[in-house]
Amino acid sequence: MIKVLGDSHDKEMYDLLVEVTDLRKFVEEELHVLWKDVDEVRVECQSRHASNGNASISTSYIVVGTHGIKVPKPNMYNNTRNATMVENFLFGLEQYYEALGIVDDGAKIANASNFLHESTQLW
Template identity: 35%
Template sequence: MGPRWGAVTRSSSSAANMVGQDPESPRPATSPSGQAAIPEDEISRLVETMMNLEVKVFALEAEMGLNSELEDCRQVIQELAGAFRVSNAPIVAHDAGARLQIPESKAYGGPRDAKEVENFLFDMEQYFLAANVEDEARKVSTATMYLTGDAKLW
């Protein structure tokens, strides 16, 4: 959208000739109706202002186009986010009766055999992983339920 008013910019002599005044005359020109004509510098200023406004309108139109494209992108992102949430949903049903059965660990009675202690600790870690227990305090309280005899006294 370029300037459409290029025909308005004329030299001072042609503007003076248009209103019927001698270009060399120091008096302001008057129109046939008797009103004073607009000075050439005022016309130039108005034309420049109009061209600046046209540039700004062009920039605003371009920005509005970008805003519309941005809104389209936002809609696509929302659609993709919805699809992503659906694809990340657990496959297992959330039914309370559909819980996974985790075999319980064997109780530890307290023999001071390194192999027995190591097996007990390994079994407890596997149990915690399967039961999704992450809190350390809960792990300790659960593990103490599987201690018997002298091991409970420690």
């Protein structure tokens, strides 16, 4: 009886090993396909970015930061000619862009005017 139980246990262990091996092979194949797709997307993004020319004049956003977190907007600059006020405004704007994950300088510059008040926008 013990021999029968031992043989049964060995067969079950072998079957489990075969199943785990098959699952591992399947997962590795799927990962290979996914990595191939990611590489293709990366190449496409790089070629589109290169075809747009210099990144500093790009109007597209490159976002790498947080998703789903509401980031408070910085205070608007109201044309006060005070070095401390200007520095505080620029620091707040930089922190805002960093929290959003915007790293493209062209996108930052293009949208900075949204935070200028009244006649300051005409500069």
